[in-house]
Every structure is written in structure tokens, then in C-alpha cells.
Amino acid sequence: MEGSGKFNLVCESSEGNANQRATEEARETGYGTNEILEVASSDEQEIHLGSSSSSRRRQKHRHTRDQIQELEKFFKANPHPDERERLEIGRKLNLDANQVKFWFQNKRTHMKTQTDRHDNIILKQENENLRLENIAMKEALRNTICKKCGGPTFQVDRSTVEQNLMIENARLKEELSRITRVIRQLSGKPSSSLPSPLPHGPANPNNIAMESLAVPASRSEIGAAAGGINIPEKPSRYLELASSAMDELMKLGQVNAPLWNRNMETGGETLNFNEYVRSFPPLLGTKPLRFISEASRATGVVSLRSVDLVESLLNADRWREMFTGMIGSCATMEVISEGIGGSRNGVLQLMQAEIQLISPSVSARAMKFIRYSRQQAEGVWAVVDLSVDADRREGIMCRRLPSGCILQDLSNGFSKVTWVEHTEYDERPVHHQYRRLLSSGLGFGAQKWICALLRHCEWLKAVSSPTANYQLDQATRTCLKGLARRMVNIFCAGVCLTGGQRWNLVSNAPRIMTRRSMNGPGPGEPSGTILSATSSVWIPTTHRHLFDLLLNKDMRCMWDVLCHGNATQNVAHFPMSHDDSNPNSISLLSSDTSTEQNPIMVLQETASDMTGSLIVYAPVDLSTISVLMNNGDTSSVALLPSGLYIVPGSGDELGAPGGERGSMVTVGFQMLLQDLVMPSLITADTISTVNDLVSRTELGIKEIVGSARQGG
Missing domain, CATH: 3.30.530 (Alpha-D-Glucose-1,6-Bisphosphate; Chain A, domain 4)
Structure with a gap:
């Protein structure tokens, strides 16, 4: 598609901007561009010797492991030290001010390059998802039937439809730009550090529907044009939240350090909350007073296909059976969206559940949440949960931020499962003997869900064995x-x-x-x-x-x-x-x-x-x-x-x-x-x-x- 090509040009342009920034910084520091871009761990530098302008000898200096660790600590605290701070760091680590200055410049350039590459990957994935949705929407428009007689509907003038879509798309773009500016102001991030939500370029009738689908509010309107129904205000809000939660889950599942830290005690990963706050807008608003955060990530390989796992997660009874002992009760309160073309892609449900730890000292977590499934690519699915109406319930003890699993088919009927669990809860009712267990992620965290899922798959295999x-x-x-x-x-x-x-x-x-x-x-x-x-x-x-x-x-x-x-x-x-x-x-x-x-x-x-x-x-x-x-x-x-x-x-x-x-x-x-x-x-x-x-x-x-x- 033409929109896809322009989108790739945007990705290449962002990489070019990163290279241009690295070149400009290289001129200031006296480094070659390649020398700056190829620094992998900031543990090596080249120090210029002599003052000859025609030829300069470079001596490679390798920092010690202790120096690197201390420099990394200083960088986390302040990535832009002034001259006085650089002198103080140099005295502590037995380095001169230029060595400290060059190390911080290289480290900042390396972090910028990693961020730009990650943003490009996310943008390409979003572009592919939009392309698939665009194809599905065009097919739905082409094959609409009359609900009264069952015959084909009268063909509408395509130019009129395209013109209306162009007008609506322009309005949605303007609204999205306004929201993006507000988010950037609240997060304190410059515009260049956030990926563009939509491909740029002149409007084209072939990709208007695709661009409109990028805004959750427009999906219900285009769905109505394709023979669907108008979605009420509250379900429409749920659709917006579900789409945002899915995007956050995908990033949480794919990005590694510095967003995630390895937990040496449990072997899983725990979330770097400072980095999380800088990277994601608060979908559920500010954290309630006296609540604490608990977030973990774990990965496992199970003997089920991704589509079968999605089917079980969307069925309340099968979900409880899959995680026996963890779910006290659960029910599907409402099916908001039944998916695209009879598949489980795009299913959105309103559910409630009691998640429990088997102890009288830890209260069960009662939650009302939306569950949304989406096919990311062939053989790749994701299911995300997000608490809703938590701020309206009296005595609420916890709320679930974007949590769920990313499922990828492997060979021989197996799937790779990446589970993310993120919860904010009131710790006061929890007995002090169990607080460390919960904070480590072994009580309600991702490893708990992965272990229960592995055990369920073993039981299924044992029941059906010869x-x-x-x-x-x-x-x-x-x-x-x-x-x-x-x-x-x-x-x-x-x-x-x-x-x-x-x-x-x-x-x-x-x-x-x-x-x-x-x-x-x-x-x-x-x-x-x-x-x-x-x-x-x-x-x-x-x-x-x-x-x-x-x-x-x-x-x-x-x-x-x-x-x-x-x-x-x-x-x-x-x-x-x-x-x-x-x-x-x-x-x-x-x-x-x-x-x-x-x-x-x-x-x-x-x-x-x-x-x-x-x-x-x-x-x-x-x-x-x-x-x-x-x-x-x-x-x-x-x-x-x-x-x-x-x-x-x-x-x-x-x-x-x-x-x-x-x-x-x-x-x-x-x-x-x-x-x-x-x-x-x-x-x-x-x-x-x-x-x-x-x-x-x-x-x-x-x-x-x-x-x-x-x-x-």
C-alpha cells in the first residue's frame, strides 16, 4: 500500500535523524561518527594525544569494571552532569574530566540510538496491524448485505464515501494531535522521543480507512458504515481503553532493560517503575493514596496453540479451570465486541473475578475489568486485561493495570507465552509475613500464572495419554x-x-x-x-x-x-x-x-x-x-x-x-x-x-x- 511505503520512509527518516544527531555530537567531541555509534557498552574510549592537526594518534583506554559500574550509577542519577560534577566524578574514579565527558556523551548517544530503533520497530508493527485491519474493513464494506431481505445492498457512490472519510479522518487527526500534545506535556518528553501515532503524508483514498482505524473512537463509526451498529458511549470508552492497554502490553512484552530488571531471587523480571512512569501515560489516572505497585514479567513454553489459549482465556469457566486454585470465582458480565469475521480477533468482554492466594492472611483481589484479544500477526495473539470503574467502587483494594499475555506459535503445537502482571493495591490489610512474597511477584505475579499454566498443560497431556x-x-x-x-x-x-x-x-x-x-x-x-x-x-x-x-x-x-x-x-x-x-x-x-x-x-x-x-x-x-x-x-x-x-x-x-x-x-x-x-x-x-x-x-x-x- 502507498501508506505503508510512506510509513517506512518515516521510520528511515527517524533513523537518519539519529545518525545526524550523532554526527553533530561527534563534531563537538572530536570523535568520528562511526566511533560514537559503535559504542556498545560505554566501556571503551579513544583519547587524543598530541596537538598536530594533520595526524592525531589515538590511544584506546578501557575502563575498569568498577569504574563502569560507578559511571552507570551516576548516569542513572543525572545523564547531563555539569563541569563541576564531571570533575568530582573524575576525582572519585581517577579519571580526567575529558574522559568523563566523552563517556557520558557516548552513553547518551547509545541510549538515543536504542530508543530510536525500538520506536521504529513499534511503528512498523503498528503499520502492519493497520494494514490488516484496512483489508478486513474493505472486505466488510464490499460484502455488506441487507438485514431485511438478505440481498446485496445498493452500491453507494464511492467518491462520496471517500470524501466523507477524508473529512472525518482530518477531524480525527486533529483530535489525536491535540491529545498527543497534552500527553507529551504531562510526561515532559520532547516530541522527537515519542513515536508518531499516524503515518505522515498527503491524504490518499486508499489509506484513509487505515488511518482512521488508528483512532479507537473512529472504529465504531466505520463499523456502523460497514453495516454494524452504533456503539453507546460507555462501550466506546471501553474500546478506547482496550486499544491503549493492548499497545502498552505489547511494548511491555517486547522492551527489555532499562524498563525491566532481572530479579535474582526469583529468576523473573520486575518493572522499573521510574522508567515506566516516563514511558507510559496513566491509563487509570494517578495511583490511589497508600497504594503500592507490583509488576512482573515471565516467559514459558506450553504445549498448546496460541488460538486454543485465547479461546480458553475468553471463556470464564475454562479460564478458572486452567488456573485452579488461583481464581476463586469469575464471570463474563457483557460481551462488548464479538470480534472480526466470527474469529476471536477483536473480542472485548467486561468481566469480574476474585484472584486469590491460599491464606487467611491475604485477602482475595476482587476486580472488574475488560478483557481484549487481538491477533498481532500470523500465529501471534495477545490478550490484555484492564480494570474499569475502579475509582467508583467504595472500599476498592486493588486495580489491574494493563496485564495479560502475548502468545506466539512454535513448532509441534507449542506456544511461547510472555506474561505481564501489573497491579496497584492497598498493602495495609496484607499480613507483614506475606508482604515480601507479594512484592517479589511469587504471590500474584507473572511467574505464578506461568507456573499454573504449565501445570494445566501437563494435566491435559496426562489425561489424554495412552x-x-x-x-x-x-x-x-x-x-x-x-x-x-x-x-x-x-x-x-x-x-x-x-x-x-x-x-x-x-x-x-x-x-x-x-x-x-x-x-x-x-x-x-x-x-x-x-x-x-x-x-x-x-x-x-x-x-x-x-x-x-x-x-x-x-x-x-x-x-x-x-x-x-x-x-x-x-x-x-x-x-x-x-x-x-x-x-x-x-x-x-x-x-x-x-x-x-x-x-x-x-x-x-x-x-x-x-x-x-x-x-x-x-x-x-x-x-x-x-x-x-x-x-x-x-x-x-x-x-x-x-x-x-x-x-x-x-x-x-x-x-x-x-x-x-x-x-x-x-x-x-x-x-x-x-x-x-x-x-x-x-x-x-x-x-x-x-x-x-x-x-x-x-x-x-x-x-x-x-x-x-x-x-x-
């Missing part, structure tokens, strides 16, 4: 997995108080809650009053080591007070991975006290990754086992699960000497009080029994760790 590799056939494995998933969701709802259940607080430390099962969200609950008891405790060992100790069948009787001090053994075992070192599995356990007249069976699911470890189990009867083995419907099976959730935690938050590495362990129980009609009438003896149950479990865990240390 029956020769497992004790159970495929249908039984599917049935068993469905029951275990419901067990985990019930356990998490009891700990996190999510899923719409109404609980009554009985006591704290441990926290004891009750509710009537008739108020539950669905079938499969016992009749009576359900009691939930939860508590968290710090244990001086790593979460994975503790997880391995708890799975030792010979030590289970030390912490599982429900097995009455008896050992257990596996009756059926369903591993969720082909890797023998992977502990993710579902098991049916039998106690040594089981008899034909009084069988004691336990359904258990275990899962572990770098962000935490989970053990959930519930007693089941023979009829349930029979339903499982015959691939029956398990939705009516009543479950009262108990379990443990373990996350990394440091002892320095509790005053432990030397900040000893450890774990935060959440213990949770659910039990049935059949004779209790009113949940508020629970007796003191019952409370005492529950307190003893929790304390004996915590004491048993500590004894296991102590025995392991003495044995080691």
Missing part, C-alpha cells in the same frame, strides 16, 4: 481429575472466603468460620453446618523440602491428625507428569485401619512449583470409589477437604536471626456439624476441639522438620 502408562484408563482419569479439581476449589473457598459463600466469624487465631450448606453455590454438599478452620505458621525450612517431608508416607501420621496415628498406602496413583521427579499427582489412599466393614479412603491431590506447594485431601466412601471406577457422575459427591499450602517466606520478617530461609504454611480444615442448626450457636467445647486440631497439626509439622534436621 492407558498403558497408568493404572487407570482414560475415562477414569478424567473423572478422577474432575472430582479432585472440585475438591481443591472447595478447600480454597473455605480458606479465602471466595465463591459467593456467606461465612460467619466465630473466633480468630485460628480463624474459625461457619455457614449453612444449604446456602452453598451448588450441589454436592452435605446437609448441616460446615465449619472451616484456618491458620498460618512460619516453618524454618524451604517450601519444597517441607513438601517432600510431608509426602513421606512414614511421617504422615505425625502431621495428619485425621489418620489417627496410622500409616497410609496408595491404592491408586495418577501422576500428572511423565517426569518422575515431578510430584504433581492425584491419589487414592487407604489407612492401615481400614477393614471390609469400615473402609477408610482418602482422595488426595498434590502440586508443587517454584511459587508454592499444595496438599489437599478429603475422606471418601466406597460408593464414591465405585462411581469413579465406573466413570459415573461425581457432581453430587459431598466433599469436606482439608489441606496445606506452603509458600516461600523469610524469617527476618519475624525477627529470626540472620533472616533464615523458611516457609509460610497455611493449615485448613473443613468439617460437618450435623446437629447444629444455627451456625452462630457453636459451643465452646467445639471451638476448643478445633483449636486443638490445628495446633496438633502445626506441632507435628515442626517435629518433622526438627527430626529431619537432626537426622541430616
Whole structure:
């Protein structure tokens, strides 16, 4: 297209301007242009010796590593030091003023060149996206049909349509220029540092529609001209926000340093908030008072195609299933846009969800947000979330800034997933023992979502694997997995108080809650009053080591007070991975006290990754086992699960000497009080029994760790 060609000329022109600036700076410093542009890390310089104008000898000077590190620190604080500051830096680093001056000039030129190249890449990608949308819009205009008779519509004079588009496009360009000027003034950036939102050049009827699509407000109007409907004011605002959020997500997913810093503790990446504020306008306005920011990025390769992942993310039930344990509840409130041509490209939904960390010390994050999907290129998709109406809700605890994933198809049905998670939240309700976990990104961050997605893909593969590799056939494995998933969701709802259940607080430390099962969200609950008891405790060992100790069948009787001090053994075992070192599995356990007249069976699911470890189990009867083995419907099976959730935690938050590495362990129980009609009438003896149950479990865990240390 002609517009594409002109757009490329703009990109080349920006590169030429960067080279011209480098040349002018080279004249001022005495460097050759190539010498300045080819500096890669600002660790080398050439110092002129002698005063001859005909020939100058250059001696290469290589700074030491310490000098480079100190210079980098000074540059971050002030990239334009004056003469006095350069002299002071030179004295500290044993360098003369010219060396310091040349280093800063080279560093500034190198940063400008990197920024210009990145802007050119973004502009080329946006140009390609606009070209594809333009083609789709032309096709829609060409194939419009009459809604009343189903026949083709009367052809409108193309010159009239083009003239109207030109007028509308000019108005939109003027409005966009005004908004861009305001943004630049607020961000304090010069015009040259921000990419041009639209290709320049004279208007051309062939690319008028493409240029109009660059402004979100014009999409609804052109859609109406193509046989669509007029979009109301609020959904139109959502479309604008979605488009801006998608652009921000793509840049966050593609740009590296200095926008992102490697987190050496977790292996992921955390956002440089100072650089973020300079690079992006605030889509949701200023950060609320006393809120803190949490942002992380992580990458993984999963065994699903990008289009299948997009389909699951746009379906609330499949999204919750994909991230079992992380999502307490979710629903699609409204479908604002159904996509282009029946595809998932351009789908925009209004959703709500409860995102949870399995602990009574961290409140679930309830959010209302828009979710927008867009195909960036062949085999490349992106899905972005953004909180909406957060400032209108009383008692709002958090809001989600542009977050989501970029999906790129690889060979053999795999996809590369780049996940970005960015949230602002009120830290005050979070217990101090969990604050470091949340700030590191392991609580709600990108690595948490990537690990859960990898685990889900492993489970899908395990369920569909040939029956020769497992004790159970495929249908039984599917049935068993469905029951275990419901067990985990019930356990998490009891700990996190999510899923719409109404609980009554009985006591704290441990926290004891009750509710009537008739108020539950669905079938499969016992009749009576359900009691939930939860508590968290710090244990001086790593979460994975503790997880391995708890799975030792010979030590289970030390912490599982429900097995009455008896050992257990596996009756059926369903591993969720082909890797023998992977502990993710579902098991049916039998106690040594089981008899034909009084069988004691336990359904258990275990899962572990770098962000935490989970053990959930519930007693089941023979009829349930029979339903499982015959691939029956398990939705009516009543479950009262108990379990443990373990996350990394440091002892320095509790005053432990030397900040000893450890774990935060959440213990949770659910039990049935059949004779209790009113949940508020629970007796003191019952409370005492529950307190003893929790304390004996915590004491048993500590004894296991102590025995392991003495044995080691």
C-alpha cells in the first residue's frame, strides 16, 4: 500500500535523524561518527594525544569494571552532569574530566540510538496491524448485505464515501494531535522521543480507512458504515481503553532493560517503575493514596496453540479451570465486541473475578475489568486485561493495570507465552509475613500464572495419554481429575472466603468460620453446618523440602491428625507428569485401619512449583470409589477437604536471626456439624476441639522438620 511505503520512509527518516544527531555530537567531541555509534557498552574510549592537526594518534583506554559500574550509577542519577560534577566524578574514579565527558556523551548517544530503533520497530508493527485491519474493513464494506431481505445492498457512490472519510479522518487527526500534545506535556518528553501515532503524508483514498482505524473512537463509526451498529458511549470508552492497554502490553512484552530488571531471587523480571512512569501515560489516572505497585514479567513454553489459549482465556469457566486454585470465582458480565469475521480477533468482554492466594492472611483481589484479544500477526495473539470503574467502587483494594499475555506459535503445537502482571493495591490489610512474597511477584505475579499454566498443560497431556502408562484408563482419569479439581476449589473457598459463600466469624487465631450448606453455590454438599478452620505458621525450612517431608508416607501420621496415628498406602496413583521427579499427582489412599466393614479412603491431590506447594485431601466412601471406577457422575459427591499450602517466606520478617530461609504454611480444615442448626450457636467445647486440631497439626509439622534436621 502507498501508506505503508510512506510509513517506512518515516521510520528511515527517524533513523537518519539519529545518525545526524550523532554526527553533530561527534563534531563537538572530536570523535568520528562511526566511533560514537559503535559504542556498545560505554566501556571503551579513544583519547587524543598530541596537538598536530594533520595526524592525531589515538590511544584506546578501557575502563575498569568498577569504574563502569560507578559511571552507570551516576548516569542513572543525572545523564547531563555539569563541569563541576564531571570533575568530582573524575576525582572519585581517577579519571580526567575529558574522559568523563566523552563517556557520558557516548552513553547518551547509545541510549538515543536504542530508543530510536525500538520506536521504529513499534511503528512498523503498528503499520502492519493497520494494514490488516484496512483489508478486513474493505472486505466488510464490499460484502455488506441487507438485514431485511438478505440481498446485496445498493452500491453507494464511492467518491462520496471517500470524501466523507477524508473529512472525518482530518477531524480525527486533529483530535489525536491535540491529545498527543497534552500527553507529551504531562510526561515532559520532547516530541522527537515519542513515536508518531499516524503515518505522515498527503491524504490518499486508499489509506484513509487505515488511518482512521488508528483512532479507537473512529472504529465504531466505520463499523456502523460497514453495516454494524452504533456503539453507546460507555462501550466506546471501553474500546478506547482496550486499544491503549493492548499497545502498552505489547511494548511491555517486547522492551527489555532499562524498563525491566532481572530479579535474582526469583529468576523473573520486575518493572522499573521510574522508567515506566516516563514511558507510559496513566491509563487509570494517578495511583490511589497508600497504594503500592507490583509488576512482573515471565516467559514459558506450553504445549498448546496460541488460538486454543485465547479461546480458553475468553471463556470464564475454562479460564478458572486452567488456573485452579488461583481464581476463586469469575464471570463474563457483557460481551462488548464479538470480534472480526466470527474469529476471536477483536473480542472485548467486561468481566469480574476474585484472584486469590491460599491464606487467611491475604485477602482475595476482587476486580472488574475488560478483557481484549487481538491477533498481532500470523500465529501471534495477545490478550490484555484492564480494570474499569475502579475509582467508583467504595472500599476498592486493588486495580489491574494493563496485564495479560502475548502468545506466539512454535513448532509441534507449542506456544511461547510472555506474561505481564501489573497491579496497584492497598498493602495495609496484607499480613507483614506475606508482604515480601507479594512484592517479589511469587504471590500474584507473572511467574505464578506461568507456573499454573504449565501445570494445566501437563494435566491435559496426562489425561489424554495412552492407558498403558497408568493404572487407570482414560475415562477414569478424567473423572478422577474432575472430582479432585472440585475438591481443591472447595478447600480454597473455605480458606479465602471466595465463591459467593456467606461465612460467619466465630473466633480468630485460628480463624474459625461457619455457614449453612444449604446456602452453598451448588450441589454436592452435605446437609448441616460446615465449619472451616484456618491458620498460618512460619516453618524454618524451604517450601519444597517441607513438601517432600510431608509426602513421606512414614511421617504422615505425625502431621495428619485425621489418620489417627496410622500409616497410609496408595491404592491408586495418577501422576500428572511423565517426569518422575515431578510430584504433581492425584491419589487414592487407604489407612492401615481400614477393614471390609469400615473402609477408610482418602482422595488426595498434590502440586508443587517454584511459587508454592499444595496438599489437599478429603475422606471418601466406597460408593464414591465405585462411581469413579465406573466413570459415573461425581457432581453430587459431598466433599469436606482439608489441606496445606506452603509458600516461600523469610524469617527476618519475624525477627529470626540472620533472616533464615523458611516457609509460610497455611493449615485448613473443613468439617460437618450435623446437629447444629444455627451456625452462630457453636459451643465452646467445639471451638476448643478445633483449636486443638490445628495446633496438633502445626506441632507435628515442626517435629518433622526438627527430626529431619537432626537426622541430616
